[in-house]
Amino acid sequence: MSTQKIQIFDTTLRDGEQVPGCKLNMQEKLVIARQLEQLGVDVIEAGFPVSSPGDFEAVKAIAAQTKEATVCGLSRAVANDILTAAEALKGAKRPRIHTGIGTSDLHVTYKLRITRDEVIARAVEAVKLAKRYVEDVEFYAEDAGRTDNVFLARVCEAAVAAGATVLNIPDTTGYCLPEEYGAKIKYLYENVKGIDKVCLSTHCHNDLGLATANSVAGVINGARQIECTINGVGERAGNTALEEVVMILRQHPYLNLTTGINSRMLTETSALVSHMMRMPVQPNKAIVGANAFSHSSGIHQDGMIKHRETYEIIDPREVGVDQSSIVLTARSGRAALAYRLQKLGYKFDKPTIDKAYTSFLHVADVKKEVVDEDLHVLVEQQNLVAAN
Template sequence: MTEKLWVFDTTLRDGEQVPGCQLDTREKIIVAQALEALGVDVLEAGFPVSSPGDFKSVQEISKAVSNPTICALSRAVEKDIEVAADSLRFAKKGRIHTGIGVSGYHIQHKLRSTPEAVLERAVKAVTFAKNLVDEVEFYAEDAGRADKDYLAKIIEAVIKAGAKVVNIPDTTGYCLPVQYGALIRFLKENVSNIDQAIIATHCHNDLGLATANTLSGVENGARQVEVTMNGIGERAGNTSLEEVVMAIKCHSEIPVHTDIVTKKIYETSRIISKLMNMPIQPNKAIVGKNAFAHSSGIHQDGVLKFRENYEIIDPKDVGVEESSIVLTARSGRAALKHHLNLLGFPVEGEKLNEIYERFLELADTKRDIGRKELLSLIGEQMDHSLLVEIQDISYQGAEGKEANAEVTLEMGDKVLTGSSKGNGPVDAVIKSIKQLIEHKVILDEFLIQAMTKGSDDVCKVHMRIMHEGKPYYGFASETDIVLASARAFVDALNKLPIKATN
């Protein structure tokens, strides 16, 4: 039987420290409720003494969620601890997370103190916090670069003072996995009262090792992992929740389990990415748009024959409907045949070979192959009533404010006009288009990239829409962001797999 691994999510504290990712209280509650549904055990809601807004957010999150323990950060300062305790007064289960720097760098150059004085402050902070809340966690900041004997001494002292969780952060992302794992093992073997507390990992990704370090810590005895969704956080980020959880799920030899509802990972990832305006890199493990996409012919053939040839995770396990077989110049006959079958045109043998040769010529010149292109390759004509074309767009308003938009679309011999309000002109235009189409689609990803410099920038918009659980991509480039967004949305719509007419 495996042991419980506690998942401590700090998306709303460490993650929100990323420049440009700040959320208001309403948005933080949305994130907190999503994380509660995901199944996190501890939710670090903020640093209450840092601002009135953070204090209010911790307080309101405490009211809005019931299952996770709500945690508030503080320094080893009485005022911080008092404010943290006050912010938690509505929490069903509250925890104060207090601590201090313990490395030589922090003691000498940040705190300008001595090891003895730092140890005394640590014990006083935990003792004080313990009188205000039931649960106290102590963080030994920069433990990854600390003297291990001194670290063991301070950890033993704070456990004696009442800390139920001791957090061993690799604050600067300095450690190698073997070093971090050995540090956790050293504490397990050299702190006499370590059995009275849970050891927590808290790793940063400065060297790209946060997940590896966290897993090494777990293998050596840590039973709480401190993580963020999408790995967001200070500098290069924190340990990614989804990476740790799925690594443990894939490797039964790691003797722990979590209570994370993995099928909600993708949904939660997208909520946080959207609210924090923090795009997810396409090749991000587990939640990137390419995590289950295959464009190489060898890989496509293997996946189509047996998914586990090239996928160690079933996409459905993280909330992705299915793998994507993307048609590019690297695609093989198996992928082309697969897409033609989806359109209702099974092709075999020499006929497939002939179409494939023409497909390669087209794929060398075109970024994305949709149903229109595939049908032309096999000599079929598309019912043009299924094609969506933009005839006219007008809008009023600015981003972040209510806007009005009117869109005229041409669909075959029909010309339709729709209008809508939205949160900014892009939202209003997309809603106007949705009014006019029959398909039920969800805008799943939306990325804008500048292609040139200056006030007349050309921007490229990448969109992914979901239709019946499957992804479709649209691209467009314009100097007008609103027009580019509309064209990218329509480009994706025109790739939905609707059969041609004979």
């Protein structure tokens, strides 16, 4: 079976920037957009042009500087939104307007206060209007995760007939279970007329910690685009993390799904976004967290020293990390102590390391982590010698 490419749609500059305290200025947005293009993302959602003059100008500037990636502007199913997005995207080499409307009963009844038929009519009108200005029109069915599949299929089919090129199926509230979300994508793939002519897209939120799992379930069942953000930033608990889905597809080649992302740039891109958004990455964050390739348990350290793959499924160099870390704590064993001492250039025999280990544990019980300076002191006490 041939490998199929999954398009990576990055919305760090739109959905990610909606996080309180993460507002970016124009220059920061341009820097991140350049990094995303170098990273290899297929689509950059640059912002929501109608939301403010600043966002309009940022989308316009990103559109002008981007050479390879598609540049996307968000809009509601509102004429002025769409016209404003079209204006902001005029300079883009590959422009896309992303428009849509809520489809769940909760949105239809309480937010929009219209009928289901009116939802379909507004969706069609929005797609047709956007199509006058750009060839590439993405339609989103907001809160699709909680939308009845039969009605969702009706809306999607109408959007396709109106000219949509991409159908975005958002789990807006992060409610779906992976099996449920995957089944929803499969249902649409099998029941929407013309679905073979468009790209199904996932857009999953992380309210229950399932954004990445749902996105993977989506592409396994036919979606060919994942909407995600660097570090998983986004509304409330965040979005699908780009670095996670990219490495999941890479580490499971039997899925026959791949991306165009240069994974060796993931760590530096994560650090850049974290710095510019003033949003630290949690140490235990998958792929890009400070502890993602750190080992402090003696059992794990012993296995790692003997053969890295005993406790690591990813070579850290694949994501831009120089090497794994053996962190010395009270949980570390003799093998880890000997390993670190050798790295510092010391030589010793087994009786000496056994004696040194007892002293090491006394230090480790007092300190959270034993660092190189502590080891040099320990060496002086144990009369170890520097290796030639």
